[in-house]
Amino acid sequence: MITLAIDRYDSLMPFFDGTVSFTDHPEIHVMQFGRMGALRRGSDRHERMLQDLEFDAAETSLASYIVAR
Secondary structure (H helix, E strand, O other), rough: OEEEEEOOHHHHOOHHHHHOOOOOOEEEEEEEOOOOOOOOOOOOOOHHOOOOOOOEEEEHHHHHHHHHO
């Protein structure tokens, strides 16, 4: 299983509304991470991805990646 940590931006909505199908690929667990809202799991996504290696893939900014490296 691949864990993907993203927020509900317009460009990423297909991951949440079922538009994207993963039938020919490994199971992908999409987790909503962001700053606000009951379904969101916190704004510390960048640290948890880049330093703690908690997710297989995550939405992150280039600046956050460069600072973490």
